[in-house]
Amino acid sequence: MKALYEYEAKKLLRKYGIPTTREFLARTKDDAKRHAKKIGYPIVLKIQSPDILHKTDAGGVVVGIGDEKELEKAFDKIMENAKNYEPNARIEGILVQEMVSDDGIRECIIGSKKDPQFGPVIMFGLGGIFVEVFKDVSFRIIPIERKDAKEMISEIKSYKILKGVRGQKSVDFKSLESSLLNVSKMVWENQGIEELDINPLFVSPKGVKAVDARIIMK
Ligand code: ADP
Ligand code: MG
Numbered sequence: 001m002k003a004l005y006e007y008e009a010k011k012l013l014r015k016y017g018i019p020t021t022r023e024f025l026a027r028t029k030d031d032a033k034r035h036a037k038k039i040g041y042p043i044v045l046k047i048q049s050p051d052i053l054h055k056t057d058a059g060g061v062v063v064g065i066g067d068e069k070e071l072e073k074a075f076d077k078i079m080e081n082a083k084n085y086e087p088n089a090r091i092e093g094i095l096v097q098e099m100v101s102d103d104g105i106r107e108c109i110i111g112s113k114k115d116p117q118f119g120p121v122i123m124f125g126l127g128g129i130f131v132e133v134f135k136d137v138s139f140r141i142i143p144i145e146r147k148d149a150k151e152m153i154s155e156i157k158s159y160k161i162l163k164g165v166r167g168q169k170s171v172d173f174k175s176l177e178s179s180l181l182n183v184s185k186m187v188w189e190n191q192g193i194e195e196l197d198i199n200p201l202f203v204s205p206k207g208v209k210a211v212d213a214r215i216i217m218k
Contacts, residue, residue, distance in 0.1 A: 002216070004215040005050070006048060006213055011147075012190075013182075013198070013213055015186075017178070018186075019207060019210065020209060021097045022033050023098065032075055035096040038095050042066050043096055043098060044099050046062075046078075046095040046183070047081075049082060049090060051087065057085075058082055058086070059078065062074040062077065065099075079094075100202055100209055100211060102204045104168055104171070104204045105203070107202060107203075109197065109198065110122070110183050110197075111198070112142065118141045119141065120191075121139050121141055122139070122144060122183060123137050123139050124156070126162075134157070139152075140152055145181075170205065171203045171205060172204070175203075179208050192217045193215055193217060194217060195215070196213070196216065199213075
């Protein structure tokens with residue numbers, strides 16, 4: 001079993017037509033500054049280590065970095081946090097990523113795992129408490145068709161949040177359906193994928209964007 005880095009997992013997502021954040025891997029602080037300039041501030045920095053799966057728990061994510069000075073501070077802090085969290089952690093680098101802050105973002109999750117009985121399955125839900133507390137998710141056996149993707153989205157209880165409450169605009173359902181279809185295709189064509197998590201997938205009236213992704217390969 002081998003976990004892909006976030007930036008590797010997202011390369012595979014892009015290959016299957018799933019939009020992701022714009023990002024570059026930095027090995028040094030100077031690298032990071034150069035990449036940040038290309039992307040444009042504000043940016044996000046994230047630790048990339050095979051020994052740190054949940055980056056936030058390790059103090060390995062800093063969002064909303066507004067300029068070069070803040071980047072320098074955040075870079076050092078992330079390195080320090082990673083060493084405190086896991087002294088022997090191998091560090092591949094720090095990911096420099098565009099900060100996404102569209103209006104009307106709803107944080108969703110798309111997951112996949114291998115069920116011992118049914119084989120690869122796909123899961124969809126809204127992020128945070130909706131998944132963790134309410135277990136408000138839908139499942140299908142892979143591969144799925146657009147009709148299945150539509151049903152997966154509309155059968156969760158928090159569907160209304162996607163349609164928009166209190167005057168909020170509806171999300172782009174077509175793009176969300178396509179993301180589910182593309183994940184299904186990706187897992188179907190790459191049987192080595194044991195587990196996949198896009199968490200979060202930002203979904204807004206303008207479209208979708210994978211902000212974090214984790215893939216475990218056999
Ligand atoms: P973790 O490994 O802890 O899951 P994430 O990459 O998911 O790390 O980042 C944690 C949270 O920070 C995300 O759930 C999201 O709310 C926020 N976040 C991460 N990256 C971005 C980004 N590029 N733009 C906006 N918010 C982000
Ligand atoms: Mg995450």
